[in-house]
Amino acid sequence: MFDFELSPAMQNIREMIHWFAKTEIRPLAIEADRTHQVPREFLMKLVKMGFGGGSIPGRFGGGKLLGEPEGKKKESEINRIGAIAMEELAWGDPAILLNIPGPGLGGPPVMIMGTPEQQKMAFEVFKDTENPHWGAYALTEPGFGSDVAALSTTAVKDGDYYILNGTKIFITNGARADWNVVFATIDKSLGRAGHRAFLVFKRTPGFKVGKIEQKMGLRAAETAELIFEDCRVHKDFLLGGEEYYEKKVKGGGFKGAMKTFDQTRPLVAAMAVGIARAAYERLVEWINENYMINRPIPRYQRIRELLVEMDREIKTARYLVWQAAWMGDVGKPNTKHASMSKAYAANVAQRVTSKALEIMGRDGLERDNLVEKLYRDQKVFDIFEGTGQIQRIVIYRRLFTKLYHYT
Ligand SMILES: Cc1cc2nc3c(=O)[nH]c(=O)nc-3n(C[C@H](O)[C@H](O)[C@H](O)COP(=O)(O)OP(=O)(O)OC[C@H]3O[C@@H](n4cnc5c(N)ncnc54)[C@H](O)[C@@H]3O)c2cc1C
Incomplete structure (x- = not known):
């Protein structure tokens, strides 16, 4: 079928988010750029409105999107609704958009690779309506950006734990995130087949935040350096579990x-x-x-x-x-x-x-x-x-x- 018409749900979301972007986001844009931050009251307003869990399926406690009719969110429109929402929010201000509480880029790998228990663990925090929470995606390192095959953060198995060592840079919301999806290699000689993704929570021993990057643009959006020094991560936090990599998907x-x-x-x-x-x-x-x-x-x-x-x-x-x-x-x-x-x-x-x-x-x-x-x-x-x-x-x-x- 050939149809350029938006569904009523999409149209509704577009109008509501545009109104929000115009009245609440745009007025903050220039000041946030100057001060490199977004007021906490504004973040709390977003949390109260259900933005924090907007991209999380309802079964994990995700909030409804602004303007979305109760109980009507269709999983089959989720990418299009996301695209429409992102255009409007970025129209308001792209840096403030990146501050919106929620799992961010960390959400999709947890959804794609995570076990139901890991998904529950990661998304549980977004049920909190009293504080903003973030997730993040940590792949880039000082030695590579595009060339993912050069991944060099190591994950060495030690009993029920993996010991992570390495540095990640330019991680959006990485410093304030409750958890980061961290990519590491168990054996560099295996190339991409050796890559693993871990859910690393904020207070995991051996994990610390380094410097906050200064940028030409998107200055109100936090990008952080993350340091892993003998960081002990239990195997339950390996996304998908060990069998996901060993049996199900080679190079998972x-x-x-x-x-x-x-x-x-x-x-x-x-x-x-x-x-x-x-x-x-x-x-x-x-x-x-x-x-x-x-x-x-x-x-x-x-x-x-x-x-x-x-x-x-x-x-x-x-x-x-x-x-x-x-x-x-x-x-x-x-x-x-x-x-x-x-x-x-x-x-x-x-x-x-x-x-x-x-x-x-x-x-x-x-x-x-x-x-x-x-x-x-x-x-x-x-x-x-x-x-x-x-x-x-x-x-x-x-x-x-x-x-x-x-x-
Ligand atoms: C604001 C901001 C937020 C970010 N947020 C995150 C985040 O949340 N998580 C995360 O993991 N990373 C994040 N990044 C990092 C980002 O993903 C990397 O900067 C990006 O992947 C490019 O890597 P690089 O900067 O190392 O450049 P390089 O990969 O070194 O590229 C430099 C130049 O070489 C070109 N190049 C590279 N390889 C090839 C090739 N094979 N053929 C032709 N040309 C090539 C590139 O196109 C580019 O022009 C963020 C970066 C910024 C600026």
């Missing part, structure tokens, strides 16, 4: 890491669409305030052309996101489409924010101009969750698997 840890991306890349792409749209809309307001766009002056013609191009690119990016999310919802393999949406949307965010600045001239560069901030924020979207080049490698590898282009 790596596959788990990659599978996570099929789900999260369209969401990250949706955020990039939200950034591009926010910059575009601010530009249109600015043009209305500063120009009589219909006057026949040559440069106005150039501005019209740029606006048409930006509008077209934003919509194209959104449709790629929706297709990748829909494929995830109906169970079609979506690795290539997830990468296409991510690579394209990140580039669109870059082009739109850059052209918006170009048109706004010196006004664009003022420190409290939203577009200046979005221009700094967007850059990360071509870096995390797989850089643009890595997405293109993923796409290229799949170009020749089917010799037709219907999907």
Whole structure:
């Protein structure tokens, strides 16, 4: 079936989240960027509204999404609803969005690889409505980002425990997270087959937080260094249990890491669409305030052309996101489409924010101009969750698997 119409539930969620982003998130954006933090009262407001558990299935105590009718959340629309929500929240502010309490990027590996007991253990904390809680995903190390095969945090078996040693960097919400999904290798010579994922809780002996990174963009979002020094993790916290790796799936840890991306890349792409749209809309307001766009002056013609191009690119990016999310919802393999949406949307965010600045001239560069901030924020979207080049490698590898282009 060919249908570009959003379901009533999706439409409802989109409108409610947009309203929330406009009235509650956007007004905090510039100040949060300056101070590198989001007020705790705002985080608590999110928790009370059920945001903390929004991405967790109801059976683990997840809250309902804002605007979602009671008992009506359909698992089959979860990726599309997520994409719609992410676009609106990032439109409000992408850095504040990354502060939203909840399992974050740590959620999908726990859902994909975790045993029911581990899922319960990880998601239990989000039932607390008195404090914000976070989960996080710790893969990147000082020695690698893209090249996951170079993973060098070690996990050495010692009786019922694994001893973790290594350092993770740039981990979103890693310092304040209740738990991190930490990727480590049991034997480097096994390559990806040696990779394992552990659920490491905050106060595990041997785990400590290092420095908080200073960044060009997304300055209100915490990215932390995590240090593991003889960190003892019980085998019950090995995601999926030992048999998951030994019997069920060879190379399970790596596959788990990659599978996570099929789900999260369209969401990250949706955020990039939200950034591009926010910059575009601010530009249109600015043009209305500063120009009589219909006057026949040559440069106005150039501005019209740029606006048409930006509008077209934003919509194209959104449709790629929706297709990748829909494929995830109906169970079609979506690795290539997830990468296409991510690579394209990140580039669109870059082009739109850059052209918006170009048109706004010196006004664009003022420190409290939203577009200046979005221009700094967007850059990360071509870096995390797989850089643009890595997405293109993923796409290229799949170009020749089917010799037709219907999907
Ligand atoms: C704000 C922010 C938040 C982050 N959050 C997290 C998080 O929560 N968890 C986490 O684990 N990590 C996180 N990261 C880290 C992020 O995932 C890595 O930065 C990313 O994977 C890229 O790795 P790198 O920075 O080491 O760059 P590299 O991998 O060293 O890449 C550098 C350049 O080389 C190119 N390149 C690399 N390999 C190839 C290749 N084979 N062919 C062609 N070109 C190539 C890349 O495209 C890039 O242009 C975060 C990063 C940032 C900036």
